[in-house]
Amino acid sequence: MDTTLFQPIPGMADLAAPEVLLWQRLEEQARRIMPLYGFTEIRTPALEYTPVFTRALGETTDVVQKEMYTLADRGGRSLTLRPEGTAGVIRYAAGQGAAADGARLYYVGPMFRCERPQAGRKRQFHQLGVEALGEPNPAADVEVIALQQHLFQSWGLRDFTIDVNTRGLPDDRPAVAQGLAAAVRPQLDALCADCRRRFDTNILRLLDCKQESCRQVIAALPDMATFMSAPARAYLDEVVRLLAQLHLPARVNPRLVRGLDYYIHTVWEIRHPALGAQDALSGGGRYRITQGEKNFDGVGFAAGLERAVMAVQHDQPGWLAAIQPDAPVSLVALGAAARDANLQLAQELRQRGCACGLDLGDRSLKAQMRAANRAGSAWAVIRGERELAAGAAALKDLRDGQQTELKLEDVVAKLIAATGPTRVAPAPG
Secondary structure, eight states, rough: OOOGGGGGOOOOOOOOOHHHHHHHHHHHHHHGGGGGGGGEEOOOOEETTTTHHHHHHOTHHHHIIOOOOEEOOOOOOOEOOOOOSSSHHHHHHHGGGGTTTOOOOEEEEEEEEOOOHHHTTEEEEEEEEEEEESSHHHHHHHOOOOOHHHHHHTTOSSSSSEEEOOOOGGHHHHHHHHHHHHGGGGGGGGSOOHHHHHHHHGGGGGGGGOOOHOOOOOOOOOOOGGGGGGHHHHHHHHHHHHHHHHTOEEEEEETTSOOTTTTEEEEEEEEEEGGTTOEEEEEEEEEEEEEEEEEEEEEEEEEEEEHHHHHHHHHHTHHHHHTOOOOOOOEEEEHHHHHHHHHHHHHHHHHHOOOOEESSOOOOHHHHHHHHHHHOOEEEEEEEHHHHHHHHEEETEEEEEEEEEEHHHHHHHHHHHHHSSSSSSSOOO
16 A cells, blocks of 8 residues: 555645644734724635736746746636745736725735745745735834734744845845846856855845855945935835834834835845744735736735744643643433434533543443543433433533532533533524
8 A cells, every 4th residue: 555645745844733722822812803904804715817816926036936836727817826926816806996995904824835844934835914905104014013013922922033135126136136246257166056156146146145155245246225225215114103102112224125026115025043944934915916907005914824833832831731722521321312412512511611521332331431531521410210310410520530429401601600601602592
């Protein structure tokens, strides 16, 4: 038998308990915080027409040239698994017309890139992102950075840092490219093969290279902003002023570029030491994307959830104990009649917000009690023919071994009180 069939594809992973509990907690916190800033959820398809990405991200970006999963449908149309979330949201906004003006949307879901798997970077990975559509405004950029800090602090992260920079305006790009090219050209032979290619196709991508030989060349380059217009530099200055006003600990990093062509003005990255050399936890910025004949301006960020999980596990080593769900109640039956009655009791308890499990077979009392202990149950409710006839049950506290016999309605009341209030609405009618 081919045992590889039981393994996920390299670069992709199964996600199950206990780690999935942390994922759920991060997503729950995000869904609590996003509405505070006026964001609502959007769920776009994982598969889009390829031009949705090539036009938005730029034909010369590494994502488009090397990392997209692209296929053809039966009609020969080119389709791509989404490598990022912004382009699909803008495609949706373009279809909404004027109704999308000022939209504030967030998404959570899987993305796909065919790249070399490494710690915190998968071929199928997951992102939580936001998109706030609207004209360029430094205050809007700072608001989104503030949201991101709020979110990360709610996750228990402490050791992250925020780097900001500017990509300037589209009209600045020829001057920036020419200025950087003039500074790099004398040292072209010191660059890696990828950077020598980027020198001719997209020189800004040199600034993102992680090769040590290239880093030495990059460190000596002039700041991009020196080649930009006065309005572009003033925009960054205002972002920095507002960040300081909100006491957000951001620093200007003149080597920060971000890898996609749609960025203008503010770009930023949030870094965390738990992630090693590839320490980017999240990135964002202001963008301008053309769909049809219309430009869409907005600002947003995307946070990789795999990397966020690594950072939380670093900053909160006791995370598992802190997010354990309520201990369940185990219903133990002695005989077929008690088993049927326990099925009814389980439904009542569950509808009133009490987690419980029960044996649906005919195992012995000893086997059922062992199962209750393995499940981490706090209580066991034991019923046989005698208890059914008396309308009672034996309630055993599995933490201290104390057992009492109570009327069934008193057992239910005690369990509900111990596990919290009802968490479902009553049935209509």
